[in-house]
Amino acid sequence: EPEVTQTPSHQVTQMGQEVILRCVPISNHLYFYWYRQILGQKVEFLVSFYNNEISEKSEIFDDQFSVERPDGSNFTLKIRSTKLEDSAMYFCASIATSLDEQFFGPGTRLTVL
Amino acid sequence: QQQVKQSPQSLIVQKGGISIINCAYENTAFDYFPWYQQFPGKGPALLIAIRPDVSEKKEGRFTISFNKSAKQFSLHIMDSQPGDSATYFCAASKGSGGYQKVTFGTGTKLQVIP
Numbered sequence: 001e002p003e004v005t006q007t008p009s010h011q012v013t014q015m016g017q018e019v020i021l022r023c024v025p026i027s028n029h030l031y032f033y034w035y036r037q038i039l040g041q042k043v044e045f046l047v048s049f050y051n052n053e054i055s056e057k058s059e060i061f062d063d064q065f066s067v068e069r070p071d072g073s074n075f076t077l078k079i080r081s082t083k084l085e086d087s088a089m090y091f092c093a094s095i096a097t098s099l100d101e102q103f104f105g106p107g108t109r110l111t112v113l
Numbered sequence: 114q115q116q117v118k119q120s121p122q123s124l125i126v127q128k129g130g131i132s133i134i135n136c137a138y139e140n141t142a143f144d145y146f147p148w149y150q151q152f153p154g155k156g157p158a159l160l161i162a163i164r165p166d167v168s169e170k171k172e173g174r175f176t177i178s179f180n181k182s183a184k185q186f187s188l189h190i191m192d193s194q195p196g197d198s199a200t201y202f203c204a205a206s207k208g209s210g211g212y213q214k215v216t217f218g219t220g221t222k223l224q225v226i227p
Contacts, residue, residue, distance in 0.1 A: 004156075033214065043149075043157060043202060043217040056214055091156045095213065101147060102215060104156035 002026045004105035006092050012111045013082055021077045021108045023092030032075045033093040033102060034067065036060070043091065049075065082112045117205050119218030126225050132190040134221045136203035139184065143205035147215070148177065148188050151200045157217075160201070161188070193225045 005024045013019050025032055034046040048055040049067055066078045075094075079086055089109050093102040118137045126132045138146075145164055149157035163170045163177045163186065170177045176189040190197055203218040 031213065035215075042219045043215075045214040045216065048214055058214075093156075093215075101159045101162060102213070104149075104158065106154070106156050 004092055004094055004103050006090075006105040006108050008108060009106070010109045010111070012113065015084055015112055016081050019079050019082055019110065021079075021090050021092075021110070023075045023077075023094075023105055024073050025075055025092065025094030026096070026103060027073070029094035029096050029103075031055075031095045031097075032067075032069070034077045035091045035093065035104075036088040037091065037107075038088045046077070046090075079110075082110075084112050086110060087112045117203055117216050117218040119203050119221060121221060122219070123222045124224070126190075126193045126223065128193065128195060128225055128227050130193050130225075132188075132193045132197070132223055132225070134188045134201055134203065134223075135185065136187065136218050137183075137185045138205050140205070141184070142207050143216075145206045145213075146177070146179065146186050147204050147206070148175075149202040149204060149217070151202065151220075157202060190223075193223075195225045195227055198223055198225050 032049040037043045047057040089107040091107045092105040147162035148160045150160045151157045174191045179186045204215045206215045
């Protein structure tokens with residue numbers, strides 16, 4: 001069964017450093033999303049991406065965040081200068097059409113020290 | 114108005130019992146209500162979903178009840194099993210145009226004891 005994959009599974013970084021989280025959505029999917037989940041809390045929407053541009057972003061997704069689809073398979077989330085409060089699980093999701101359910105990846109645990 | 118409220122925060126049920134999780138929403142523009150199941154270290158996985166044109170949807174041991182006028186919906190897990198032990202999130206979205214961001218509830222940690 002096709003699945004969304006994410007790398008790395010765990011990323012540890014120093015505050016102020018840049019990180020790039022990588023996702024490979026399901027191959028025929030067209031819509032892509034990033035969510036985050038601070039430990040023990042709910043999953044929060046960050047950004048949606050369609051047709052090579054951001055469709056919607058939350059207030060969490062400030063100028064420190066950016067997304068990119070550099071090739072036909074990868075979808076990345078970049079945090080330019082990480083803060084302690086960026087420590088969370090980051091989930092990538094994708095759907096084939098706007099009427100389908102979102103499929104979530106296993107997540108990347110980001111720890112900012 | 115974008116929030117989805119969920120209760121209880123945690124739930125312990127005996128094997129074979131019924132687990133009930135409740136959710137409420139404010140935004141009447143929501144038209145798709147999924148439930149996600151999350152095991153530790155894993156991403157949320159779609160369990161069952163409903164649209165507001167029906168009041169109930171059943172898939173196996175899982176049933177969603179939906180009350181559009183009260184803006185409430187609930188998940189019932191019949192004959193709960195230890196393997197159902199996970200965190201359950203209700204959610205809502207406006208499902209059109211590719212802007213299908215999902216707004217999650219706060220989650221319910223379910224423990225089914227033998």
